[in-house]
Amino acid sequence: xxxxxxxxxxxxxxxxxxxxxxxxxxxxxxxxxxxxxxxxxxxxxxxxxxxxxxxxxxxxxxxxxxxxxxxxxxxxxxxxxxxxxxxxxxxxxxxxxxxxxxxxxxxxxxxxxxxxxxxxxxxxxxxxxxxxxxxxxxxxxxxxxxxxxxxxxxxxxxxxxxxxxxxxxxxxxxxxxxxxxxxxxxxxxxxxxxxxxxxxxxxxxxxxxxxxxxxxxxxxxxxxxxxxxxxxxxxxxxxxxxxxxxxxxxx
Numbered sequence: 680x681x682x683x684x685x686x687x688x689x690x691x692x693x694x695x696x697x698x699x700x701x702x703x704x705x706x707x708x709x710x711x712x713x714x715x716x717x718x719x720x721x722x723x724x725x726x727x728x729x730x731x732x733x734x735x736x737x738x739x740x741x742x743x744x745x746x747x748x749x750x751x752x753x754x755x756x757x758x759x760x761x762x763x764x765x766x767x768x769x770x771x772x773x774x775x776x777x778x779x780x781x782x783x784x785x786x787x788x789x790x791x792x793x794x795x796x797x798x799x800x801x802x803x804x805x806x807x808x809x810x811x812x813x814x815x816x817x818x819x820x821x822x823x824x825x826x827x828x829x830x831x832x833x834x835x836x837x838x839x840x841x842x843x844x845x846x847x848x849x850x851x852x853x854x855x856x857x858x859x860x861x862x863x864x865x866x867x868x869x870x871x872x873x874x875x876x877x878x879x880x881x882x883x884x885x886x887x888x889x890x891x892x893x894x895x896x897x898x899x900x901x902x903x904x905x906x907x908x909x910x911x912x913x914x915x916x917x918x919x920x921x922x923x924x925x926x927x928x929x930x
Contacts, residue, residue: 720914798901
Protein backbone atom coordinates (compact mmCIF):
# COMPACT_ATOMS: atom_id res chain seq x y z
CA UNK A 680 0.00 0.00 0.00
CA UNK A 681 0.75 3.75 -0.68
CA UNK A 682 0.21 4.08 7.85
CA UNK A 683 0.74 2.45 16.00
CA UNK A 684 2.78 0.95 23.02
CA UNK A 685 5.27 -1.02 25.09
CA UNK A 686 8.53 -0.80 23.18
CA UNK A 687 10.39 -3.36 25.25
CA UNK A 688 10.67 -5.97 22.50
CA UNK A 689 11.99 -3.45 20.03
CA UNK A 690 14.56 -1.99 22.43
CA UNK A 691 16.37 -5.27 22.96
CA UNK A 692 19.29 -5.18 20.57
CA UNK A 693 20.64 -8.64 21.31
CA UNK A 694 24.23 -9.70 21.86
CA UNK A 695 25.65 -7.94 18.81
CA UNK A 696 27.53 -4.76 19.72
CA UNK A 697 26.18 -1.80 17.76
CA UNK A 698 29.65 -0.31 17.73
CA UNK A 699 30.77 -3.22 15.56
CA UNK A 700 27.82 -3.01 13.21
CA UNK A 701 27.87 -1.46 9.77
CA UNK A 702 25.19 0.96 8.67
CA UNK A 703 22.87 -0.44 6.00
CA UNK A 704 22.84 1.31 2.66
CA UNK A 705 20.10 3.69 1.59
CA UNK A 706 18.87 1.16 -0.97
CA UNK A 707 18.73 -1.64 1.62
CA UNK A 708 16.75 0.44 4.10
CA UNK A 709 14.38 1.84 1.49
CA UNK A 710 13.64 -1.65 0.17
CA UNK A 711 13.12 -3.01 3.69
CA UNK A 712 10.65 -0.31 4.69
CA UNK A 713 8.79 -0.50 1.38
CA UNK A 714 8.40 -4.27 1.66
CA UNK A 715 7.69 -4.50 5.42
CA UNK A 716 3.92 -4.90 5.04
CA UNK A 717 3.93 -5.85 1.36
CA UNK A 718 3.72 -9.30 -0.18
CA UNK A 719 2.35 -10.96 -3.29
CA UNK A 720 -1.00 -10.84 -1.52
CA UNK A 721 -2.39 -10.39 1.98
CA UNK A 722 -5.53 -10.58 4.06
CA UNK A 723 -5.94 -8.99 7.48
CA UNK A 724 -8.45 -8.19 10.21
CA UNK A 725 -7.69 -5.03 12.17
CA UNK A 726 -9.06 -3.01 15.04
CA UNK A 727 -8.78 0.75 14.67
CA UNK A 728 -9.35 3.00 17.69
CA UNK A 729 -9.68 6.73 17.16
CA UNK A 730 -9.57 9.14 20.09
CA UNK A 731 -10.46 12.73 19.20
CA UNK A 732 -12.14 15.66 20.92
CA UNK A 733 -15.60 14.41 20.04
CA UNK A 734 -14.95 11.11 21.83
CA UNK A 735 -13.55 7.63 21.15
CA UNK A 736 -14.51 5.53 18.15
CA UNK A 737 -13.64 1.89 17.35
CA UNK A 738 -13.82 0.18 13.98
CA UNK A 739 -13.24 -3.36 12.77
CA UNK A 740 -11.51 -3.38 9.39
CA UNK A 741 -10.97 -6.14 6.86
CA UNK A 742 -8.26 -5.64 4.26
CA UNK A 743 -6.90 -7.35 1.16
CA UNK A 744 -3.89 -6.50 -1.01
CA UNK A 745 -2.56 -7.94 -4.25
CA UNK A 746 0.83 -6.95 -5.55
CA UNK A 747 1.84 -3.32 -5.25
CA UNK A 748 -1.18 -1.58 -6.74
CA UNK A 749 -4.33 -3.41 -5.57
CA UNK A 750 -5.75 -2.80 -2.10
CA UNK A 751 -9.20 -2.94 -0.52
CA UNK A 752 -10.21 -1.94 3.02
CA UNK A 753 -13.79 -2.54 4.25
CA UNK A 754 -15.29 -1.38 7.54
CA UNK A 755 -17.10 -4.34 9.17
CA UNK A 756 -18.29 -2.64 12.37
CA UNK A 757 -19.93 -0.68 13.88
CA UNK A 758 -23.12 -1.50 12.00
CA UNK A 759 -23.83 2.11 11.00
CA UNK A 760 -20.55 2.22 9.04
CA UNK A 761 -20.38 -1.39 7.86
CA UNK A 762 -19.69 -1.73 4.15
CA UNK A 763 -17.94 1.61 3.81
CA UNK A 764 -14.81 0.84 1.82
CA UNK A 765 -11.71 2.22 0.13
CA UNK A 766 -10.36 0.67 -3.09
CA UNK A 767 -7.03 1.29 -4.78
CA UNK A 768 -6.10 -0.03 -8.22
CA UNK A 769 -3.72 1.08 -10.95
CA UNK A 770 -6.57 3.31 -12.15
CA UNK A 771 -6.80 5.30 -8.89
CA UNK A 772 -8.28 5.49 -5.42
CA UNK A 773 -11.99 5.41 -4.49
CA UNK A 774 -14.16 5.59 -1.38
CA UNK A 775 -17.40 3.62 -1.42
CA UNK A 776 -20.58 4.69 0.44
CA UNK A 777 -22.84 1.62 0.67
CA UNK A 778 -26.08 3.39 1.57
CA UNK A 779 -25.92 5.51 -1.55
CA UNK A 780 -24.14 2.75 -3.52
CA UNK A 781 -21.75 5.46 -4.62
CA UNK A 782 -18.05 5.37 -5.55
CA UNK A 783 -16.18 8.64 -5.08
CA UNK A 784 -12.76 9.03 -6.67
CA UNK A 785 -10.02 10.48 -4.43
CA UNK A 786 -7.58 12.73 -6.33
CA UNK A 787 -3.87 12.21 -5.72
CA UNK A 788 -3.70 15.62 -4.05
CA UNK A 789 -5.79 14.25 -1.17
CA UNK A 790 -3.48 11.33 -0.33
CA UNK A 791 -2.30 13.24 2.74
CA UNK A 792 -5.87 13.76 3.99
CA UNK A 793 -7.37 11.84 6.93
CA UNK A 794 -8.61 8.30 6.24
CA UNK A 795 -12.15 7.82 7.63
CA UNK A 796 -11.72 10.53 10.25
CA UNK A 797 -8.62 8.94 11.81
CA UNK A 798 -5.11 10.34 12.28
CA UNK A 799 -3.89 8.03 9.51
CA UNK A 800 -3.85 9.39 5.98
CA UNK A 801 -4.94 7.76 2.74
CA UNK A 802 -1.25 7.44 1.91
CA UNK A 803 -0.41 5.72 5.24
CA UNK A 804 -2.85 2.90 4.58
CA UNK A 805 -2.97 2.76 0.79
CA UNK A 806 0.55 3.67 -0.36
CA UNK A 807 1.18 2.47 -3.91
CA UNK A 808 4.65 3.94 -4.37
CA UNK A 809 7.85 3.27 -2.48
CA UNK A 810 9.49 5.59 0.01
CA UNK A 811 12.42 5.82 -2.41
CA UNK A 812 10.09 6.90 -5.19
CA UNK A 813 8.78 9.87 -3.18
CA UNK A 814 11.84 10.80 -1.09
CA UNK A 815 15.56 11.44 -1.01
CA UNK A 816 16.98 9.32 1.84
CA UNK A 817 19.99 9.40 4.15
CA UNK A 818 21.06 6.85 6.79
CA UNK A 819 23.07 7.48 9.99
CA UNK A 820 23.39 6.28 13.57
CA UNK A 821 20.99 8.11 15.87
CA UNK A 822 19.94 8.04 19.54
CA UNK A 823 16.36 7.96 20.76
CA UNK A 824 15.64 8.04 24.51
CA UNK A 825 19.18 6.86 25.23
CA UNK A 826 19.14 3.91 22.83
CA UNK A 827 21.08 3.69 19.57
CA UNK A 828 19.16 3.13 16.35
CA UNK A 829 19.57 3.34 12.61
CA UNK A 830 18.16 6.78 11.81
CA UNK A 831 16.64 7.16 8.36
CA UNK A 832 15.84 10.68 7.19
CA UNK A 833 13.53 11.15 4.22
CA UNK A 834 13.01 14.42 2.37
CA UNK A 835 10.04 14.49 -0.03
CA UNK A 836 10.81 15.12 -3.67
CA UNK A 837 9.22 18.28 -5.10
CA UNK A 838 6.54 16.38 -7.01
CA UNK A 839 5.59 14.04 -4.13
CA UNK A 840 1.99 14.50 -2.85
CA UNK A 841 2.99 15.07 0.81
CA UNK A 842 2.66 18.07 3.11
CA UNK A 843 5.53 17.45 5.56
CA UNK A 844 9.08 18.63 4.91
CA UNK A 845 10.88 15.58 6.30
CA UNK A 846 10.25 12.15 7.81
CA UNK A 847 12.58 10.35 10.23
CA UNK A 848 12.44 6.61 11.02
CA UNK A 849 14.30 4.91 13.88
CA UNK A 850 15.09 1.23 13.21
CA UNK A 851 16.46 -1.47 15.53
CA UNK A 852 20.05 -2.01 14.29
CA UNK A 853 20.10 -5.80 13.95
CA UNK A 854 16.58 -6.32 12.58
CA UNK A 855 15.73 -2.97 10.93
CA UNK A 856 12.31 -3.16 12.60
CA UNK A 857 10.89 0.38 12.90
CA UNK A 858 10.29 1.69 16.40
CA UNK A 859 9.15 5.20 15.67
CA UNK A 860 8.65 7.66 12.82
CA UNK A 861 8.28 11.42 13.15
CA UNK A 862 6.86 13.77 10.55
CA UNK A 863 8.22 17.33 10.41
CA UNK A 864 7.04 20.68 9.11
CA UNK A 865 10.30 22.56 8.78
CA UNK A 866 11.94 21.90 12.16
CA UNK A 867 8.78 21.07 14.11
CA UNK A 868 7.33 17.60 14.70
CA UNK A 869 3.72 17.52 13.50
CA UNK A 870 2.94 13.88 14.29
CA UNK A 871 4.59 10.74 15.64
CA UNK A 872 3.98 7.12 14.64
CA UNK A 873 4.95 4.33 17.07
CA UNK A 874 5.40 0.69 16.01
CA UNK A 875 5.31 -2.28 18.41
CA UNK A 876 3.80 -5.73 19.13
CA UNK A 877 6.35 -7.34 16.81
CA UNK A 878 5.69 -10.89 15.62
CA UNK A 879 7.20 -13.11 12.95
CA UNK A 880 4.81 -13.47 10.03
CA UNK A 881 5.82 -15.48 6.95
CA UNK A 882 9.47 -15.29 7.93
CA UNK A 883 9.63 -11.54 8.58
CA UNK A 884 9.40 -9.47 11.77
CA UNK A 885 6.37 -7.18 11.53
CA UNK A 886 4.99 -4.66 14.04
CA UNK A 887 1.33 -5.55 14.51
CA UNK A 888 0.42 -2.30 16.25
CA UNK A 889 0.80 1.21 14.89
CA UNK A 890 -0.16 4.35 16.81
CA UNK A 891 -0.30 7.87 15.40
CA UNK A 892 -0.38 10.93 17.65
CA UNK A 893 -0.60 14.55 16.44
CA UNK A 894 1.81 16.95 18.14
CA UNK A 895 -0.78 19.74 18.25
CA UNK A 896 -3.27 17.56 20.16
CA UNK A 897 -1.25 15.07 22.25
CA UNK A 898 -4.38 13.80 24.00
CA UNK A 899 -5.60 12.46 20.65
CA UNK A 900 -4.40 9.35 18.84
CA UNK A 901 -5.33 6.60 16.42
CA UNK A 902 -4.08 3.04 16.77
CA UNK A 903 -4.39 0.09 14.42
CA UNK A 904 -3.87 -3.43 15.72
CA UNK A 905 -3.59 -6.38 13.34
CA UNK A 906 -5.75 -9.11 14.90
CA UNK A 907 -5.04 -11.46 11.96
CA UNK A 908 -2.50 -11.16 9.16
CA UNK A 909 -1.91 -13.65 6.34
CA UNK A 910 0.68 -13.12 3.60
CA UNK A 911 1.16 -14.67 0.17
CA UNK A 912 -2.24 -16.34 -0.03
CA UNK A 913 -4.50 -17.12 -2.99
CA UNK A 914 -6.33 -13.99 -4.04
CA UNK A 915 -9.15 -13.37 -6.53
CA UNK A 916 -8.25 -10.42 -8.74
CA UNK A 917 -11.97 -9.78 -9.28
CA UNK A 918 -12.35 -8.33 -5.77
CA UNK A 919 -10.22 -5.34 -6.79
CA UNK A 920 -12.82 -4.15 -9.29
CA UNK A 921 -15.81 -1.92 -8.68
CA UNK A 922 -18.14 -4.90 -8.99
CA UNK A 923 -15.94 -6.93 -6.67
CA UNK A 924 -15.83 -4.10 -4.15
CA UNK A 925 -19.61 -3.98 -3.97
CA UNK A 926 -19.77 -7.77 -3.48
CA UNK A 927 -17.09 -7.83 -0.75
CA UNK A 928 -18.46 -4.73 1.02
CA UNK A 929 -21.91 -6.31 1.18
CA UNK A 930 -20.73 -9.59 2.78
